[in-house]
Amino acid sequence: MINPAPLEKLRKFFGTEGDSFVREVIVRYLQGAEGMLNDLERYCQQQDISQFIRVAHTLKGNSASVGADEVSQLAADLEIMGRNGDLSGAPEK
Known part of the structure; x- marks a missing residue:
């Protein structure tokens, strides 16, 4: 599930270019992720x-x-695993 609030803020900030900017942000996020x-x-x-x-x-x-809150939380969990020096549960995450 995506939280639409961050993308909606970007859309409003960029006005008439907001839709195309948000599309580009999403594409870049997916490629990078x-x-x-x-x-x-x-x-x-x-x-x-x-x-x-x-x-x-x-x-x-x-x-x-980009509002991918669940992915963000999973990544936070992975970061904590790393900081604790134990990656044994990382593949399952």
């Missing part, structure tokens, strides 16, 4: 905790900015 999910998987397998934390943190913020 796919790469970040792949990165998280790779860093988890490599046990590269510092990179795992960095990507999880970025995914958390990017997701929140």
